[in-house]
Amino acid sequence: MPGPPLERLEAARLAAAQPSRRPTADARLVALGWATVDLERALAALATALGVPDDAFVEAPESVALGARCLVAAAALPGGEALAILEPSTEGRLATTLARLDEGPTIAWYAGLGDDPAGVGPARTGPFGPERLVGGDPIHGPHRFLIEGAPGTIAP
Numbered sequence: 001m002p003g004p005p006l007e008r009l010e011a012a013r014l015a016a017a018q019p020s021r022r023p024t025a026d027a028r029l030v031a032l033g034w035a036t037v038d039l040e041r042a043l044a045a046l047a048t049a050l051g052v053p054d055d056a057f058v059e060a061p062e063s064v065a066l067g068a069r070c071l072v073a074a075a076a077l078p079g080g081e082a083l084a085i086l087e088p089s090t091e092g093r094l095a096t097t098l099a100r101l102d103e104g105p106t107i108a109w110y111a112g113l114g115d116d117p118a119g120v121g122p123a124r125t126g127p128f129g130p131e132r133l134v135g136g137d138p139i140h141g142p143h144r145f146l147i148e149g150a151p152g153t154i155a156p
Helices: 004-015 041-049 093-101
Strands: 028-035 058-063 068-073 082-088 104-112 131-132 143-147
Touching: 004 028, 004 041, 028 068, 028 093, 041 068, 041 104, 068 093, 082 093, 082 104, 093 104
Parallel strands: 028 082, 104 143
Antiparallel strands: 028 104, 058 068, 068 082, 131 143
């Protein structure tokens, strides 16, 4: 999906918030993830596009499920959601996503409420605390995760 970063993020945010993309009826979108092959370049471009300083993005725990290094800016998006920038740290899911879909907003995290959907994966370390991969999505993405609650602070 070509276009300026803000347009791509807004389109991804609106799509991720649709009832058909939410993993459960009560789940709410709390963060988007921008996949990149160059963390520093993406950081500069996204910080400029969002009008936030580079230091608004802080180092966060890796996403084990994606095999990715992460930087996160809390409440960086117009809807108040967080934005994570992810760069592959292994030849895992994120590397596959980049090879197939290229750079851009390809990950969504939801605060899980109620019962888990069928096929949700085990909890693994992620940038917003334990994250569980939602089943049924292609291995190359886009990817959806359930987390315990809204990320008020980055997990240690």
